[in-house]
Amino acid sequence: MTDSATPQDTAAPAESPVLPEETHGPAVGEPAAAASEDGERRALRARRRRAAVRWGAAVVVCALAGTGTALAVTAQERTDLPGLATPKDGRYTFPALVLPQLPSGQPAPRENKGRHAADLRTLLLPVPTEAGGSLVPAAAPSAPVPAGSGSASASPTASPTASASATPAGTPSASSAAPSGPAPVGRVSCEAITAEWKDPGTLRALLLQNACRDAAVREWTAADGTRTQIRLLSFGSQAEAWPVFDKLRRTGEPKDSSGGVRTGDTQGWDTVFGVDLATREVPGPPVATRIAFLSAGSVTGVITMTNPKGVATAAFRQVVTLQSDLLA
Numbered sequence: 060m061t062d063s064a065t066p067q068d069t070a071a072p073a074e075s076p077v078l079p080e081e082t083h084g085p086a087v088g089e090p091a092a093a094a095s096e097d098g099e100r101r102a103l104r105a106r107r108r109r110a111a112v113r114w115g116a117a118v119v120v121c122a123l124a125g126t127g128t129a130l131a132v133t134a135q136e137r138t139d140l141p142g143l144a145t146p147k148d149g150r151y152t153f154p155a156l157v158l159p160q161l162p163s164g165q166p167a168p169r170e171n172k173g174r175h176a177a178d179l180r181t182l183l184l185p186v187p188t189e190a191g192g193s194l195v196p197a198a199a200p201s202a203p204v205p206a207g208s209g210s211a212s213a214s215p216t217a218s219p220t221a222s223a224s225a226t227p228a229g230t231p232s233a234s235s236a237a238p239s240g241p242a243p244v245g246r247v248s249c250e251a252i253t254a255e256w257k258d259p260g261t262l263r264a265l266l267l268q269n270a271c272r273d274a275a276v277r278e279w280t281a282a283d284g285t286r287t288q289i290r291l292l293s294f295g296s297q298a299e300a301w302p303v304f305d306k307l308r309r310t311g312e313p314k315d316s317s318g319g320v321r322t323g324d325t326q327g328w329d330t331v332f333g334v335d336l337a338t339r340e341v342p343g344p345p346v347a348t349r350i351a352f353l354s355a356g357s358v359t360g361v362i363t364m365t366n367p368k369g370v371a372t373a374a375f376r377q378v379v380t381l382q383s384d385l386l387a
Contacts, residue, residue, distance in 0.1 A: 250263055258310070
């Protein structure tokens with residue numbers, strides 16, 4: 060019995076050392092694994108921060124570059140940018156338009172039933188820069204002044220230069236609009252316009268009947284050879300000015316025209332509120348004469364543009380539109 064028990068006692072201790080190794084083995088490796096995971100997380104966060112900084116810097120650089128490009132483009136004139144220059148279509152370059160000062164206590168035309176109180180000469184469109192030194196002074200007519208046609212300054216013997224120098228104080232001088240040469244502006248008799256049209260007798264009688272009070276003219280010849288003449292006729296009211304406008308728009312024809320005059324197309328024109336417009340032209344091509352008639356309250360305007368090579372449509376529309384702006 061003693062011999063059989065001894066092997067059992069010696070076998071048991073041989074297996075017992077295995078248990079501590081299995082129990083304590085994993086516990087020894089846990090700190091190293093945790094440290095490795097923390098390191099990876101810190102590295103990932105650092106990479107994300109660096110990526111965010113790089114993307115933010117890229118966005119700032121793109122924004123600055125875009126802003127600089129926009130400023131560089133908008134700071135230049137359109138015509139200076141390659142591919143964006145507008146082709147020349149005959150339009151002129153005018154100085155900034157300024158409405159004339161009204162006499163003290165006088166209302167604007169829209170508040171005065173269309174009556175214009177400003178000096179008629181200050182309502183004329185200024186001379187464009189393209190006229191240069193080729194300004195054409197207004198010729199003083201030899202016809203007598205109709206009854207009731209304003210002051211003595213409208214006398215047929217008064218020269219345009221003298222009339223312009225008689226501008227009241229505080230009124231812009233017409234000569235300041237001209238780039239050089241004498242100022243082609245001045246008062247003329249109301250009857251002066253009749254010498255330029257066929258059937259002058261009928262028009263003269265109409266001017267007398269409606270008591271034309273004053274008339275002013277401005278003329279210039281541009282570098283392309285286009286001659287522009289603007290005449291304004293002043294009446295006591297819109298009721299007196301309208302018959303003259305109506306007669307001219309229906310039958311007005313320059314005396315030197317051959318082949319008749321046809322009604323022009325004004326569809327799509329950006330007309331000014333309060334200004335009526337009618338156009339006529341000598342048949343072409345090219346259209347060598349274009350005429351516009353304006354009715355703005357107590358003022359009737361006649362614009363004539365001539366050029367043997369043809370009057371540019373864009374220039375004609377520009378002159379008529381700007382003149383109507385001054386009469387609105």
